Amino acid sequence: xxxxxxxxxxxxxxxxxxxxxxxxxxxxxxxxxxxxxxxxxxxxxxxxxxxxxxxxxxxxxxxxxxxxxxxxxxxxxxxxxxxxxxxxxxxxxxxxxxxxxxxxxxxxxxxxxxxxx
Amino acid sequence: xxxxxxxxxxxxxxxxxxxxxxxxxxxxxxxxxxxxxxxxxxxxxxxxxxxxxxxxxxxxxxxxxxxxxxxxxxxxxxxxxxxxxxxxxxxxxxxxxxxxxxxxxxxxxxxxxxx
Numbered sequence: 001x002x003x004x005x006x007x008x009x010x011x012x013x014x015x016x017x018x019x020x021x022x023x024x025x026x027x028x029x030x031x032x033x034x035x036x037x038x039x040x041x042x043x044x045x046x047x048x049x050x051x052x053x054x055x056x057x058x059x060x061x062x063x064x065x066x067x068x069x070x071x072x073x074x075x076x077x078x079x080x081x082x083x084x085x086x087x088x089x090x091x092x093x094x095x096x097x098x099x100x101x102x103x104x105x106x107x108x109x110x111x112x113x114x115x116x117x
Numbered sequence: 118x119x120x121x122x123x124x125x126x127x128x129x130x131x132x133x134x135x136x137x138x139x140x141x142x143x144x145x146x147x148x149x150x151x152x153x154x155x156x157x158x159x160x161x162x163x164x165x166x167x168x169x170x171x172x173x174x175x176x177x178x179x180x181x182x183x184x185x186x187x188x189x190x191x192x193x194x195x196x197x198x199x200x201x202x203x204x205x206x207x208x209x210x211x212x213x214x215x216x217x218x219x220x221x222x223x224x225x226x227x228x229x230x231x232x
Contacts, residue, residue, distance in 0.1 A: 042206060042224035105151070108161050
């Protein structure tokens with residue numbers, strides 16, 4: 001199985017432009033997440049979704065929006081990119097089935113390297 | 118919310134020596150603590166995890182200990198090998214209300230194992 005995929009692999013974007021980072025998983029996981037990774041700051045949560053139709057804000061949500069129309073897809077949109085959004089973006093998913101929700105591994109996608117000039 | 122602190126930020130060891138990475142957390146509601154390894158240019162991957170009802174867990178050369186009273190947990194790697202070189206992240210899961218299941222990460226430790 002493909003697991004969790006992200007597109008594009010990398011992108012250079014002019015400041016002020018909009019862009020959508022795509023994330024798709026085929027594991028039927030209910031929960032999905034978007035993180036950004038910056039040197040020295042680790043992984044910071046941008047937005048998350050516990051199930052299709054619901055989303056929530058993470059630690060650094062400003063300038064980003066998400067939607068969760070179905071179980072498999074969780075796109076991240078930058079409405080008007082700024083240079084501080086230059087980062088590596090990781091999408092992740094985890095299963096919430098059964099009583100072990102809290103203890104289920106998060107699986108990460110391969111990442112998207114975004115440069116905003 | 119939860120605050121996870123991780124130390125050291127960098128760690129260099131000789132091949133065959135042990136490496137220890139320590140993390141603290143702030144919220145007593147957290148009860149699951151995974152560790153992720155990220156090799157250069159790759160995605161983070163789970164290497165070991167521990168639940169709050171267990172004090173220690175081992176998997177071959179890797180072990181994790183948890184002290185809930187002191188709110189700290191540690192990763193121990195014995196007999197280190199060059200392929201252990203990577204960034205390691207600790208994390209805690211918050212199990213309350215709307216943040217149910219969210220992972221809070223430490224800032225990472227760059228481990229370098231010299232041959």
